[in-house]
Amino acid sequence: xxxxxxxxxxxxxxxxxxxxxxxxxxxxxxxxxxxxxxxxxxxxxxxxxxxxxxxxxxxxxxxxxxxxxxxxxxxxxxxxxxxxxxxxxxxxxxxxxxxxxxxxxxxxxxxxxxxxxxxxxxxxxxxxxxxxxxxxxxxxxxxxxxxxxxxxxxxxxxxxxxxxxxxxxxxxxxxxxxxxxxxxxxxxxxxxxxxxxxxxxxxxx
Numbered sequence: 490x491x492x493x494x495x496x497x498x499x500x501x502x503x504x505x506x507x508x509x510x511x512x513x514x515x516x517x518x519x520x521x522x523x524x525x526x527x528x529x530x531x532x533x534x535x536x537x538x539x540x541x542x543x544x545x546x547x548x549x550x551x552x553x554x555x556x557x558x559x560x561x562x563x564x565x566x567x568x569x570x571x572x573x574x575x576x577x578x579x580x581x582x583x584x585x586x587x588x589x590x591x592x593x594x595x596x597x598x599x600x601x602x603x604x605x606x607x608x609x610x611x612x613x614x615x616x617x618x619x620x621x622x623x624x625x626x627x628x629x630x631x632x633x634x635x636x637x638x639x640x641x642x643x644x645x646x647x648x649x650x651x652x653x654x655x656x657x658x659x660x661x662x663x664x665x666x667x668x669x670x671x672x673x674x675x676x677x678x679x680x681x682x683x684x685x686x687x688x689x690x691x692x693x694x
Contacts, residue, residue, distance in 0.1 A: 495545055496538060499552040500531060506556055510563035522640065523562030527555045541608075544686035546679070547600050554597040561590050591664040594633065595626045595671025600683060602626070603676070607687060614684065619676050626672035630665045637661075 507524060514520035530551065534543070543551075560569060572586030579585075602625040603618065605611075612618045 495548050496534060499548060500535075503527065503531060503552060503555050503559070506559050510559045514563045515565050515568060519565050520562040523558055527558055530555070542690065544604060544683065544690050546683055546686045547604055550597045550600055554593045557590055557593050561586060566590060588663070588667045591630070591667040592671035592674075594630055594664075595668030595673075596675045597671075598629050599623070599626050599672035599675040600679060603680070603683060604687065608691075614680075622676060623669070623672050626668055627665065630668035634661050634664060 507527065510524070511520060534548070534551070537543075560571075564570070566572070566587035567584050569584065569586040572584035572589075575581070575585050576583065599622050602622045606618060606621065607614065612621060
């Protein structure tokens with residue numbers, strides 16, 4: 490019952506944030522490209538709920554990641570106000586909000602991959618599991634960078650807002666590095682809590 494409530498509440502919040510973000514985004518095409526993953530994932534969560542419900546921890550992380558994507562799409566990553574605040578705090582010369590997005594791109598998929606691998610008995614908990622999870626995180630990050638490259642080729646100058654490089658020549662590499670940091674952080678700090686959530690979920694099914 491709690492998972493149903495969490496899924497319904499989270500979906501409602503995401504729907505509201507999504508609608509508000511789409512009223513007058515900075516760049517409509519950038520907004521659409523950034524929120525497409527949210528539009529794909531949210532229905533999948535409902536369709537998979539009966540056969541493969543997720544832990545409350547994972548649902549919460551997915552909703553948080555969705556908000557990060559939606560906000561980035563609404564303002565474009567280079568113009569998110571929170572990013573400017575962070576840049577002022579740390580005396581940075583560029584808006585770092587896109588790095589928050591890529592950190593989450595590693596942080597959340599790490600927990601997704603870990604849950605699927607453990608619950609389907611594909612891998613047991615241990616060093617090999619952690620290694621494979623990190624490999625999956627980096628594969629996802631690399632795939633996203635290839636999508637950005639394809640967008641740049643197709644849209645030309647119009648893809649600049651979607652890429653969010655802000656003139657940084659090593660942006661692709663740093664994006665993947667932040668995904669690596671995110672995935673490693675999730676494994677380091679959430680694994681025990683995640684294990685408890687998985688056992689609790691198994692006991693309720």
